[in-house]
Amino acid sequence: MSAQIGVTGLAVMGANLARNLARNGFTVALHNRSVSRTDELLAKHGSEGDFVRTETLEELVGALEKPRRVLIMVKAGAPVDSVVDQLVPLLEEGDIVIDAGNSHFEDTRRREAALAKQGLHFVGIGVSGGEEGALNGPSIMPGGSQESYQALGPLLEKISAHVDGQPCCAWIGTDGAGHFVKMVHNGIEYADMQVIGEAYDLLRSGAGLEPAEQAEVFSEWNKGELSSFLIEITAEVLGHVDAKTGKPFVDVLVDQAGQKGTGRWTVISALELGSPTSGIAESVFARALSSKASQRVEAQQLLVAETSEVSIPESFVEDVRQALYASKLVSYAQGLDMLTGAAAEYNWDLKLDEIASLWRGGCIIRAELLKDITKAYAAEEKPANLLFAPAFAEAIAQALPAWRRVVSIAVQLGIPVPVFSASLAYYDGLRRKRLPAALTQGLRDLFGAHTYQRVDAEGTFHTLWGEDKSEIEAVDSH
Numbered sequence: 001m002s003a004q005i006g007v008t009g010l011a012v013m014g015a016n017l018a019r020n021l022a023r024n025g026f027t028v029a030l031h032n033r034s035v036s037r038t039d040e041l042l043a044k045h046g047s048e049g050d051f052v053r054t055e056t057l058e059e060l061v062g063a064l065e066k067p068r069r070v071l072i073m074v075k076a077g078a079p080v081d082s083v084v085d086q087l088v089p090l091l092e093e094g095d096i097v098i099d100a101g102n103s104h105f106e107d108t109r110r111r112e113a114a115l116a117k118q119g120l121h122f123v124g125i126g127v128s129g130g131e132e133g134a135l136n137g138p139s140i141m142p143g144g145s146q147e148s149y150q151a152l153g154p155l156l157e158k159i160s161a162h163v164d165g166q167p168c169c170a171w172i173g174t175d176g177a178g179h180f181v182k183m184v185h186n187g188i189e190y191a192d193m194q195v196i197g198e199a200y201d202l203l204r205s206g207a208g209l210e211p212a213e214q215a216e217v218f219s220e221w222n223k224g225e226l227s228s229f230l231i232e233i234t235a236e237v238l239g240h241v242d243a244k245t246g247k248p249f250v251d252v253l254v255d256q257a258g259q260k261g262t263g264r265w266t267v268i269s270a271l272e273l274g275s276p277t278s279g280i281a282e283s284v285f286a287r288a289l290s291s292k293a294s295q296r297v298e299a300q301q302l303l304v305a306e307t308s309e310v311s312i313p314e315s316f317v318e319d320v321r322q323a324l325y326a327s328k329l330v331s332y333a334q335g336l337d338m339l340t341g342a343a344a345e346y347n348w349d350l351k352l353d354e355i356a357s358l359w360r361g362g363c364i365i366r367a368e369l370l371k372d373i374t375k376a377y378a379a380e381e382k383p384a385n386l387l388f389a390p391a392f393a394e395a396i397a398q399a400l401p402a403w404r405r406v407v408s409i410a411v412q413l414g415i416p417v418p419v420f421s422a423s424l425a426y427y428d429g430l431r432r433k434r435l436p437a438a439l440t441q442g443l444r445d446l447f448g449a450h451t452y453q454r455v456d457a458e459g460t461f462h463t464l465w466g467e468d469k470s471e472i473e474a475v476d477s478h
């Protein structure tokens with residue numbers, strides 16, 4: 001029996017994707033560096049569909065129908081290069097190598113270019129949804145050539161999540177576009193989790209709500225405009241009681257958040273693109289700060305809080321909900337704006353409505369609000385920034401008083417809200433008529449003759465600060 005697709009890398013994600021493919025009627029050849037994982041999968045789930053057991057990459061390639069489709073789901077980085085290097089000599093022109101892990105998009109661009117020279121298609125696809133999504137339908141973000149999508153699309157669309165009958169999978173763009181969009185998805189995921197964490201901290205330390213009470217609050221919030229997978233699972237985690245101690249589960253967890261790196265990559269890339277993703281950046285820094293364990297212990301001894309007495313308004317829980325919604329919107333706006341910048345830089349025709357649409361199901365940031373985001377970018381006149389879409393401009397206007405109250409109460413109580421406050425500063429920075437960047441330009445010109453533009457004349461100027469302070473026309477040096 002020849003298989004329609006081969007999967008190599010059968011840890012959490014690879015095993016579940018392989019099962020998903022088999023459950024959808026595809027014959028799947030299985031391979032893993034350690035054969036024990038292959039056998040474990042077959043022993044537990046071999047009856048779910050048609051699998052072909054292989055022990056070596058040669059056997060895997062030999063088991064596939066042509067053109068061959070090999071899906072790699074191993075640890076990102078050097079392991080992907082190692083597997084690709086072993087596979088390439090075994091493949092023939094027209095075969096397709098798929099990397100479905102969280103690879104860096106620049107690695108994908110490099111691999112795609114290298115394999116194209118050998119007549120092979122290399123397709124980097126972003127897959128989101130964790131273990132459950134991989135098995136029952138993830139959100140899939142494929143890059144690579146359009147030609148390769150013709151061969152892969154029907155299969156990927158079949159195994160993806162579906163919302164309103166539409167697959168949460170669509171061709172994103174050439175070379176690393178799929179992995180770039182997945183990376184930004186993860187950046188938004190970081191910010192989304194951080195704003196939820198800030199809301200939790202405010203409700204606990206500000207309003208005195210215990211985790212079990214908050215589980216009810218989050219469940220309630222999940223019924224409205226905040227409805228999303230992350231809010232739903234927040235209610236579940238906060239409602240969970242530790243069996244060993246009887247304490248709220250969240251209280252027995254070490255408060256240091258780890259990261260595998262996609263959030264950090266998003267911020268590095270945003271800096272390179274000059275894209276103001278301050279909320280996403282603050283969420284990455286918040287994890288980094290949480291992990292400064294010894295400094296945090298010392299700070300508790302050395303640094304004073306100097307907080308003020310604040311009366312918590314009756315509307316506080318609702319205020320926090322609105323601040324959370326507004327900050328969440330800003331995270332999506334920043335992520336999507338970054339995609340616009342990347343499309344120009346890397347020559348990708350990224351369709352923000354399609355991307356928002358395929359995030360509606362299967363992935364970690366799936367949320368009710370993505371329906372309206374999809375609509376906003378599907379409109380004839382696309383907003384230059386998500387926040388300019390009339391529905392969202394209005395939603396933020398309504399949330400604004402509560403958002404300002406919450407940030408100011410947090411500051412007075414000494415509760416850090418880096419993403420709530422950075423998102424508000426982004427909003428205010430965007431909408432203000434004059435920014436202090438004017439002063440920055442003056443300073444740069446004084447200390448470094450970096451030149452400036454005037455509001456009342458065309459051209460580029462420099463003031464002779466060390467001489468008579470007269471102004472001359474200059475060559476633009478930015």
Ligand SMILES: NC(=O)C1=CN([C@@H]2O[C@H](COP(=O)(O)OP(=O)(O)OC[C@H]3O[C@@H](n4cnc5c(N)ncnc54)[C@H](OP(=O)(O)O)[C@@H]3O)[C@@H](O)[C@H]2O)C=CC1
Nearest residue numbers: 009010011012013014033034073074075076079101102130
């Ligand atoms: N876990 C998640 O929720 C998600 C993960 N991802 C991404 O999917 C990919 C796979 O993730 P996950 O399933 O968690 O597995 P891991 O990232 O933990 O990787 C383990 C797999 O990689 C294989 N591997 C490691 N090094 C090599 C090597 N040098 N050569 C060959 N195989 C190697 C392992 O083989 P062996 O068994 O022999 O050690 C095993 O199959 C990663 O890129 C991850 O970032 C994407 C979305 C969600």
Ligand SMILES: O=C(CO)[C@H](O)[C@H](O)COP(=O)(O)O
Nearest residue numbers: 128129130259260261262364
């Ligand atoms: O890709 C994912 C979901 O979409 C993974 O869950 C992601 O790797 C989690 O990232 P981190 O470990 O950095 O929090």
